[in-house]
Every structure is written in C-alpha cells, then in structure tokens.
Amino acid sequence: MATSLAVPIAYITVLVTSLAIFSRIYRRRQAAEKTSFEPWFPAHPARDIYITLLSADPPVPESMLKSALLVRATADVKRIWRIKEDKQALMGLHERGLVGDDTMSRFTTAEKELEAEIVDVVSEANTFRQGWGAMIFATASEMAHAEKTRDTVINIAKVKALEEKRLSLRAKLLGLPIIQQQLQQQQQPSPAKLSPAASPAVSAPGSPQPGSIQLDSGASTPSKNTPKKTKTASKKK
Amino acid sequence: MAAPHAHPHPHPHPHPHPQQVGPGGPPGPNVLQQFNGDPAMQALLDSLPTRTVPFAFVEAPIPNTQPPQSQQMVVCAEHKLPSCDACNVNYTALNYMHQFLRTAPPEAIPPPPNVQPPPQRAEQIKQAKEAGNVAFKAGNIPVAVQNYSRSADMALSRPPWELAQLSKEETSIALCNRSAAFHLAGAWANALADAEAVIALRRPWTKGHFRRARALVGLGRFEEAHDAIIDGLQFEPEDKELNAFLAEVDAKIEEQNKL
Known part of the structure; x- marks a missing residue:
C-alpha cells in the first residue's frame, strides 16, 4: 500500500524538479544572451583617465583636469561622427532585413550611452566654470579636426617610405635606369658620380619642367638643378 | 555651494554629482536640469564600466627653452611612459593638451572657436x-x-x-x-x-x-x-x-x- 503511493510521488517530484532546473538554466542563458552584446564602442579610455584624475588622492592640478576633460570631449566628438556615419548605413541595411534586431538594439544602446556621456561632460565642464559646458563641444570639435590634420602630416613619412620601397622594388625588377634615379634620390652621390651619359636619359621622362612649375615663375633651369639634387636629398626627412 | 568652483576632489567615484542634485538645482542650461531630473540617464551613466588607470607625474624638460623649463607630464605608473602598451594606457593627447593649458590662469578656459586668434x-x-x-x-x-x-x-x-x-x-x-x-x-x-x-x-x-x-x-x-x-x-x-x-x-x- 505504502509503495503504491511512494512511486507516483517520487515520479512527480523527479519530473517537477527536472523541469524546474531546465527552465531555470534555459532562462538564465536567454537572459545572458540578451544582455551580453558586445558594446558598440569598446572602451572609453579618455573617460577613464578623467575620472581617475578627478578622484586621485593628492588632487591633480586643475589645468590637467581641464585638459583631460577636453581630451574626453574630443573622443566623444569622434564617437558622434562615427555614430552619425553608422546610423545611415545601419538604417538602410535594417530596412532591407540585412541586419538583425540585436545589432540595432546594440546601436540604440550605444546612442543612448553617448547621449548620457555628452550630458555628463557638459555638466562636468560647468563645474570648472559656469557656462563652459555650452562651449566645450565646439572647442572639442575643432580639436578633433586639428588632430586629423596632424595625423595626415605625420602620415607623410609613412607614405614616403612606402613609395621608396616601391621604387627600389621597381628598380630591382626593371634594371639599371631606375637604379640610377634611385641613387640620385636616396644616397645622393655627388653628381659627378653619375655617368654623364646616363643621367640625362634617366631624368628625361620625369625631369621637372621649369616652365610649368606653378609655385613661382622662372624658378630654375635644369642646369641649375643638378648640383641641388645632392643637397636636398640629405635633408629630405 | 556658493563658490563658483564647487567641484569635489576627491570625486565620489561612479558618478553622482552631489553638488548639483542639491536643492534648487544648478542655474545652468536646461539640458543640465533635464539630466538631473532623469534618473534613467543617471543610472545608465553609472552602469557604464570604468577602469582606474595607473598614472604618475613626472617633471619632463621642455626642449628648446632658455633657461631650461620643465613641465608636468602624466605617465604610466609602472614604466613611466606616456604611452604604454603593457599598462594599456595612452596619455599622449592629455599631455599635448596640457602643454597649452599649463601656463593659463586657473579660472581660464579655452576660448570658443569663433574668437579670432592673435595675428602674430x-x-x-x-x-x-x-x-x-x-x-x-x-x-x-x-x-x-x-x-x-x-x-x-x-x-x-x-x-x-x-x-x-x-x-x-x-x-x-x-x-x-x-x-x-x-x-x-x-x-x-x-x-x-x-x-x-x-x-x-x-x-x-x-x-x-x-x-x-x-x-x-x-x-x-x-x-x-x-x-x-x-x-x-x-x-x-x-x-x-x-x-x-x-x-x-x-x-x-x-x-x-x-x-
């Protein structure tokens, strides 16, 4: 008699427990999946630096804090540009069903975060001086543009190195004439070293035409050029 | 909090701004009031992860100055480098900006971009x-x-x-x-x-x-x-x-x- 009751109770208990465990694990996984989006922007180092400096124990000089806040605002300006760019592309893709809802929700979260971040920077700026918050992003946007200019100029050296590498490769593959040209540019031997027969032939295809140099009129004649080549190459960097 | 510069050092870490949530609210732009009245945004801001970055100050000489001057620079705590991969920090932009602000008077802020720069x-x-x-x-x-x-x-x-x-x-x-x-x-x-x-x-x-x-x-x-x-x-x-x-x-x- 006792056994006949114990078996169904055990059966039901086991069933209910296993279902409960399953449901719990399943739901936890679902929740984790929903919240574990990779954030749109990885991290915000400028913000970390500002907050660290602000809460540093021996107080940091105020000019440093202001600089840190400006750098943070500049980073935010770059994010604003990026968000604007991404938004158009994403909207188009989402409408055509090429991008899922999860990506869109990641994006909206990022947008909201950025909005909060901007408001926070504005209020921080106002703690330094009332009214600075209204101007800080105008300043930061100029800073971001200036940084772009600086990056472009710094990049020149890289472009130059790349071109020179390409030139030397070409020289290797094509043979003598370009090697000569190469010598002129890179190692700047004295012009006497170049054989007189070779040098005019080499410079012929690309020799500068003084008439069309637009900077100044009558800049120089080719004959004036030759000694200069040597000097310039040394200070090219 | 009548002082114009009421700005708490040390800052209570993840982001409550006590002096601004105070009675009356700040007289600042309305966006600020909106923000303070919006707990959702405040909560969002607090939820953002932050990392305490290791830093230290060094006095670095400024090149091409007579007599030689030095300036304070932020560097990573361990290797004393302004840009350090091992510590995953980069203070270059901060130090660059500080060059321009370090000599300014304490209350000064950068002028808005529409101010004409000096012609020199x-x-x-x-x-x-x-x-x-x-x-x-x-x-x-x-x-x-x-x-x-x-x-x-x-x-x-x-x-x-x-x-x-x-x-x-x-x-x-x-x-x-x-x-x-x-x-x-x-x-x-x-x-x-x-x-x-x-x-x-x-x-x-x-x-x-x-x-x-x-x-x-x-x-x-x-x-x-x-x-x-x-x-x-x-x-x-x-x-x-x-x-x-x-x-x-x-x-x-x-x-x-x-x-």
Whole structure:
C-alpha cells in the first residue's frame, strides 16, 4: 500500500524538479544572451583617465583636469561622427532585413550611452566654470579636426617610405635606369658620380619642367638643378 | 555651494554629482536640469564600466627653452611612459593638451572657436612661407624645403582650440610648395607623399592634384598621373593648368604605348 503511493510521488517530484532546473538554466542563458552584446564602442579610455584624475588622492592640478576633460570631449566628438556615419548605413541595411534586431538594439544602446556621456561632460565642464559646458563641444570639435590634420602630416613619412620601397622594388625588377634615379634620390652621390651619359636619359621622362612649375615663375633651369639634387636629398626627412 | 568652483576632489567615484542634485538645482542650461531630473540617464551613466588607470607625474624638460623649463607630464605608473602598451594606457593627447593649458590662469578656459586668434602666428607662418618662396626662386632647394617645413610646423602647432580650418589651409599651402620644391630636386617619393597629404587635407583644391600628377610623372607612372588629373578636374573642370598637363600626360602615354 505504502509503495503504491511512494512511486507516483517520487515520479512527480523527479519530473517537477527536472523541469524546474531546465527552465531555470534555459532562462538564465536567454537572459545572458540578451544582455551580453558586445558594446558598440569598446572602451572609453579618455573617460577613464578623467575620472581617475578627478578622484586621485593628492588632487591633480586643475589645468590637467581641464585638459583631460577636453581630451574626453574630443573622443566623444569622434564617437558622434562615427555614430552619425553608422546610423545611415545601419538604417538602410535594417530596412532591407540585412541586419538583425540585436545589432540595432546594440546601436540604440550605444546612442543612448553617448547621449548620457555628452550630458555628463557638459555638466562636468560647468563645474570648472559656469557656462563652459555650452562651449566645450565646439572647442572639442575643432580639436578633433586639428588632430586629423596632424595625423595626415605625420602620415607623410609613412607614405614616403612606402613609395621608396616601391621604387627600389621597381628598380630591382626593371634594371639599371631606375637604379640610377634611385641613387640620385636616396644616397645622393655627388653628381659627378653619375655617368654623364646616363643621367640625362634617366631624368628625361620625369625631369621637372621649369616652365610649368606653378609655385613661382622662372624658378630654375635644369642646369641649375643638378648640383641641388645632392643637397636636398640629405635633408629630405 | 556658493563658490563658483564647487567641484569635489576627491570625486565620489561612479558618478553622482552631489553638488548639483542639491536643492534648487544648478542655474545652468536646461539640458543640465533635464539630466538631473532623469534618473534613467543617471543610472545608465553609472552602469557604464570604468577602469582606474595607473598614472604618475613626472617633471619632463621642455626642449628648446632658455633657461631650461620643465613641465608636468602624466605617465604610466609602472614604466613611466606616456604611452604604454603593457599598462594599456595612452596619455599622449592629455599631455599635448596640457602643454597649452599649463601656463593659463586657473579660472581660464579655452576660448570658443569663433574668437579670432592673435595675428602674430599667421604672420610668422606667412613669413616662413615667403622665405621658402624666395629660396625656391633663387634655386636654393634645401633652404626652401626647410622654410616650408617650418611654416607647416608652425601651422600645426597652433593651439588646438583655434579654428581647425585655418591651420589646415596654412599646412596644405606649405606642403604643396614643399612638394614643388622636392619635385624640382628630383625627390619624387617625397613630392608624392606631400602631394597626397595636401589632397587628404583639401580635396577640392586642384593644386594638390596637380602636384600629385607631376610627382607621378616624375616616377614614370603616367597612367596614375592621368587618373590623378581626372580626380582634380572633378572639382574644377575648367582649370587651365590641369587641362594643359592632362594633354601633356596623354601625349606621354601614347608615346609609351608606341614603343
């Protein structure tokens, strides 16, 4: 008699427990999946630096804090540009069903975060001086543009190195004439070293035409050029 | 909290701003009040992860100052480097900005971009460029290059809060002239690199495209020179210089094809 009751109770208990465990694990996984989006922007180092400096124990000089806040605002300006760019592309893709809802929700979260971040920077700026918050992003946007200019100029050296590498490769593959040209540019031997027969032939295809140099009129004649080549190459960097 | 500068050091870490949530609210712009009244946004802000970055101060000498001066620089705590991969920090931008703010009086903030900058620097930049032009005309290419580089450097080291457009234009003019000087010296790789920078800075300016095309011709890459000119003509189809040069380049391409 006792056994006949114990078996169904055990059966039901086991069933209910296993279902409960399953449901719990399943739901936890679902929740984790929903919240574990990779954030749109990885991290915000400028913000970390500002907050660290602000809460540093021996107080940091105020000019440093202001600089840190400006750098943070500049980073935010770059994010604003990026968000604007991404938004158009994403909207188009989402409408055509090429991008899922999860990506869109990641994006909206990022947008909201950025909005909060901007408001926070504005209020921080106002703690330094009332009214600075209204101007800080105008300043930061100029800073971001200036940084772009600086990056472009710094990049020149890289472009130059790349071109020179390409030139030397070409020289290797094509043979003598370009090697000569190469010598002129890179190692700047004295012009006497170049054989007189070779040098005019080499410079012929690309020799500068003084008439069309637009900077100044009558800049120089080719004959004036030759000694200069040597000097310039040394200070090219 | 009547002090104009009520700004709590040490800052209570993740972001409550006690002095602003106080009674009455700040007199600041309405966006601020909105924010303080919006707990959702505050909560969102607090939920953002932050990392405490390791830092230390060092006194670094400033180059080219007489008598030698030093400035405070932020570096990573362990290796004393302004940009450190091991500590995953980069204080370069901060230190750069601090150079400009360190001598300012405590209450000072950078002026808004529409304030006219003092004209001295523009004058200096122009002078350096003129000196370069004179050297260029006299055929003294090294001096010309040096002066153009100086002009570009000065344009780049304008205070970053000034109108960026101004520094961009000055830089591109100096670089364009430097490209011409390099071209005359036969340093085509340099000329090409400079011309490409000019285009990146001011795409609609035909001179940059012209310089690029000339450098490419110097390198013997006629097809690319042709494309560079076409690029430039998009912005000003009637440009005489470019059209003339296009004819020249096309003639060269034909000649090459005949061979």
